[in-house]
Amino acid sequence: MPAPLPRPAVTLAEAIARAVTLTKSSVFPARTRVVLDSRLAIALPALARAGFPTEPVLDLLRIEPPELAGAATAGLAAAEALRGGQVVLIAADPGPVAVADRFVAALGLTSLESFAVTLPAGPARPVDHRARRREWPAVALESIPRSLIPPWPSEPGIAGLRPACAEERPGGPRSQEPLPASALIDAALAWLAEREPALLLPHRDPAWSALPADPETVFALAQLAGEGRRICWKIPGNAWTTWGPVLTAIGQRGLPLTLILEQESLAAGPRVLGIEDWWVTSPTDSTEASNVLAWALSCDQPVLIELPSIALADLPQPESAFTPGSGRWLRQTGTGKPTVTGSTAAARTALAGTTPVYACTSLLPLPIEAHRLLADGAAAGPELAAWAQPAPG
Numbered sequence: 001m002p003a004p005l006p007r008p009a010v011t012l013a014e015a016i017a018r019a020v021t022l023t024k025s026s027v028f029p030a031r032t033r034v035v036l037d038s039r040l041a042i043a044l045p046a047l048a049r050a051g052f053p054t055e056p057v058l059d060l061l062r063i064e065p066p067e068l069a070g071a072a073t074a075g076l077a078a079a080e081a082l083r084g085g086q087v088v089l090i091a092a093d094p095g096p097v098a099v100a101d102r103f104v105a106a107l108g109l110t111s112l113e114s115f116a117v118t119l120p121a122g123p124a125r126p127v128d129h130r131a132r133r134r135e136w137p138a139v140a141l142e143s144i145p146r147s148l149i150p151p152w153p154s155e156p157g158i159a160g161l162r163p164a165c166a167e168e169r170p171g172g173p174r175s176q177e178p179l180p181a182s183a184l185i186d187a188a189l190a191w192l193a194e195r196e197p198a199l200l201l202p203h204r205d206p207a208w209s210a211l212p213a214d215p216e217t218v219f220a221l222a223q224l225a226g227e228g229r230r231i232c233w234k235i236p237g238n239a240w241t242t243w244g245p246v247l248t249a250i251g252q253r254g255l256p257l258t259l260i261l262e263q264e265s266l267a268a269g270p271r272v273l274g275i276e277d278w279w280v281t282s283p284t285d286s287t288e289a290s291n292v293l294a295w296a297l298s299c300d301q302p303v304l305i306e307l308p309s310i311a312l313a314d315l316p317q318p319e320s321a322f323t324p325g326s327g328r329w330l331r332q333t334g335t336g337k338p339t340v341t342g343s344t345a346a347a348r349t350a351l352a353g354t355t356p357v358y359a360c361t362s363l364l365p366l367p368i369e370a371h372r373l374l375a376d377g378a379a380a381g382p383e384l385a386a387w388a389q390p391a392p393g
Contacts, residue, residue: 015115030084070099075223077112089114148321215246222255244274251277269386280364308344
């Protein structure tokens with residue numbers, strides 16, 4: 001991101017005065033929202049008298065590391081810009097302000113002002129950094145039917161990509177080989193983006209795609225998703241595996257962000273990766289990946305989709321739309337105990353043998369059928385070790 005310009009120092013009173021001025025000048029649908037560092041407790045009475053909704057905003061600052069507050073504020077400002085509003089960040093540390101300033105420069109935000117002020121004298125007010133899970137604004141993409149059967153392109157046609165016909169829907173035969181999963185998902189997202197103004201694809205957006213794929217960017221996007229946008233980000237590489245604290249913060253808040261992975265990188269498990277509060281899926285082929293995407297973009301919670309890394313031939317079609325906690329038999333007959341898999345690479349290895357093979361489309365939660373099979377002595381590869389916890393109840 002471009003380096004921010006130097007800014008003059010301000011007092012807490014001056015920062016509050018600026019927020020009050022913006023609030024009084026706001027005309028519907030514009031509004032002014034204040035993100036206040038929890039350590040600046042002395043400011044709360046003045047903000048309350050000015051009519052600010054302080055407590056919901058304060059929750060945005062209950063984040064570790066504190067620099068994420070600047071990213072959250074940037075996401076908030078991106079949402080408020082659509083209605084002509086403003087966001088004011090008042091922080092007791094220059095870290096959040098520096099992060100917010102970099103987003104302002106990179107995204108051209110005029111809806112965000114940020115101030116770093118001196119901590120007030122006196123005993124510090126205890127701060128609860130535990131995140132609060134909320135119900136965020138629901139976002140409905142009208143192009144996705146209630147059946148969750150994908151309506152978008154499924155294979156190349158003479159005039160480009162065309163919607164799937166009835167016999168290619170879940171449970172039906174394929175008329176020809178489908179697109180590879182990554183290409184099909186790209187086509188589906190492009191098809192949706194033409195029809196759904198509420199959908200943001202950061203990897204295709206000129207401004208957002210110019211930002212680094214890092215913890216600050218993913219948290220800013222998550223906050224924007226919590227403000228009424230449907231956001232689906234196809235992440236390059238596997239650097240995301242080092243974002244554990246940030247992904248934990250997103251999951252704990254239930255921010256409705258969808259992340260798509262092109263590399264198999266889930267073997268470390270939910271605790272290590274920071275995704276214990278996410279829905280996590282690992283579809284086995286392009287048709288199943290398409291079904292998972294339709295569900296994810298209709299879900300107002302954090303979802304992670306690991307795309308198949310390789311193409312497997314002659315797999316049975318999924319029999320229905322995707323539901324959380326589901327899986328499917330790739331081969332139901334064979335010799336010996338079944339093999340339970342959690343990735344496409346593991347499924348390919350298992351299918352090279354002779355055992356029945358059950359694939360876990362859902363990793364969090366793991367299918368009840370997978371728990372039953374494992375309890376009965378089914379084999380499982382190392383990719384499932386960190387996910388195969390005892391079944392609830």
